[in-house]
Amino acid sequence: MKKHLVVLLFLFVPMAIYLLACNTQPTAKPNAGDDKKQAEDALLPTIDTSKIPNDSMGALIRYGRNLMLYTAYYIGPNGVNGKYLGNKMNCTNCHQDAGTKPFAFNLMQSHDEYPQYRAREAKVLTLAERVNNCVMRPGNGRPLPLGGREMVAFLSYFKWINSFVSEEQKYKGTKPLQVELMDRPASPTVGKELFVQHCQRCHGLQGEGLMEPDGTTFKYPPLWGMSAYQPGSSMHRVIKQAQWLKANMPYDSAKWFAPILSDAEALDLAAFVNDDIQHKRPSPATLDYPNAIEKAIDYAHPPFADTFSEASHKFGPYQPIIKYWKDKGWKPTY
Numbered sequence: 001m002k003k004h005l006v007v008l009l010f011l012f013v014p015m016a017i018y019l020l021a022c023n024t025q026p027t028a029k030p031n032a033g034d035d036k037k038q039a040e041d042a043l044l045p046t047i048d049t050s051k052i053p054n055d056s057m058g059a060l061i062r063y064g065r066n067l068m069l070y071t072a073y074y075i076g077p078n079g080v081n082g083k084y085l086g087n088k089m090n091c092t093n094c095h096q097d098a099g100t101k102p103f104a105f106n107l108m109q110s111h112d113e114y115p116q117y118r119a120r121e122a123k124v125l126t127l128a129e130r131v132n133n134c135v136m137r138p139g140n141g142r143p144l145p146l147g148g149r150e151m152v153a154f155l156s157y158f159k160w161i162n163s164f165v166s167e168e169q170k171y172k173g174t175k176p177l178q179v180e181l182m183d184r185p186a187s188p189t190v191g192k193e194l195f196v197q198h199c200q201r202c203h204g205l206q207g208e209g210l211m212e213p214d215g216t217t218f219k220y221p222p223l224w225g226m227s228a229y230q231p232g233s234s235m236h237r238v239i240k241q242a243q244w245l246k247a248n249m250p251y252d253s254a255k256w257f258a259p260i261l262s263d264a265e266a267l268d269l270a271a272f273v274n275d276d277i278q279h280k281r282p283s284p285a286t287l288d289y290p291n292a293i294e295k296a297i298d299y300a301h302p303p304f305a306d307t308f309s310e311a312s313h314k315f316g317p318y319q320p321i322i323k324y325w326k327d328k329g330w331k332p333t334y
Contacts, residue, residue: 043102043256044100044102044108044169045165045166045169047100047164060157061153061160064154064156064157064160065098065157067153067154068091068092068095068154071089071139072085072218075141075144075150076088084143084150085140086139086140086141087139087228088211088217088227089222089228089229090221094138095107096248101248102247102256103175103176103177103243103247105234105244106174107158108162108173109165109170109171110127110158111127111158111159111161112162114126114127118130118133119291119294119295119296119333120133120232120288121288121290122289122290128146128151128154131144131151131154131155136285137230137233137284140229140230176243176244177244177246178243181263181319181322182263182264182267182317183317183319184317185311185316185317186271187271187272188275190265191271191273191275194261194272198249198250198261198269199223199249202220203220203222203223206225207222207223207225209223209227223273224281225280225281226280228282230281230283231276231283231284231287231301232286232288235274236281237296237298238274238298238315239297239298239318241270242263242266242267242270243266246261246263246266249261271314292304294333296333297322297334298313298316298318298334300314306321308321
């Protein structure tokens with residue numbers, strides 16, 4: 001009998017310990033990846049398109065979202081609802097996920113933020129005027145009628161996505177992801193190597209992009225050439241583009257909390273893409289910023305309020321420019 005009891009205890013005790021261990025909550029701290037994922041999920045709310053109302057307002061919201069995603073189809077050079085864009089790019093090429101992706105020129109607060117003063121035009125703009133700013137510069141087009149269905153649809157959509165943002169979430173993911181500026185100029189030569197490594201497979205060897213089979217729009221947009229964005233576009237500024245690249249490219253692997261490109265690589269890559277000596281673009285109607293003292297430091301079109309060259313404003317190094325401005329009591333923007 002004692003022998004059988006010992007055998008039973010030998011079998012039961014390890015099993016009990018195993019079962020107890022399986023039912024005990026782990027006490028280890030979540031790893032850094034879990035923390036980052038939670039941070040990403042909390043950054044901005046998920047847009048639930050099933051909540052768009054089924055009424056006249058809802059129809060405009062849906063159309064506005066479609067205009068963000070399929071801009072060229074509706075209002076491109078061969079647009080079914082008007083020919084306003086001069087190229088075949090879509091708003092979502094820069095304002096990713098129809099303007100709702102964090103750190104991708106996010107638009108979820110745009111309805112709250114306008115009207116606002118814009119240094120580029122040196123005047124207060126309405127949100128409708130800001131939409132046309134994009135239609136004319138990156139889109140290389142002509143302005144939409146302010147009271148037209150397309151403009152009203154854009155504004156209706158922006159108002160709807162704005163409704164998802166709480167007070168606590170304001171300014172999280174709607175502003176650029178910052179990059180640390182280098183103590184050397186951004187290098188188009190280094191940037192070209194990075195372009196071949198990370199970008200050529202989608203945007204093409206000549207930065208021409210990849211057109212959809214039906215020719216309506218680009219699957220991957222052009223980065224330079226006559227079908228790309230104009231000088232004067234935000235993407236044409238090296239720091240501004242580098243901030244966007246760090247958070248979003250390569251598109252199939254980068255996350256804002258786990259970028260593929262280093263800060264220096266993002267700046268070098270932006271320098272190559274925006275090198276006007278190597279890459280031609282459509283000519284803008286105006287180079288903007290009528291007040292030089294309000295000009296972004298990486299906006300490389302004279303006249304300048306400081307003593308730095310066009311190349312310095314284009315590629316940097318930017319710290320000497322920033323110091324100069326601060327010593328003068330001016331506020332540098334970038």
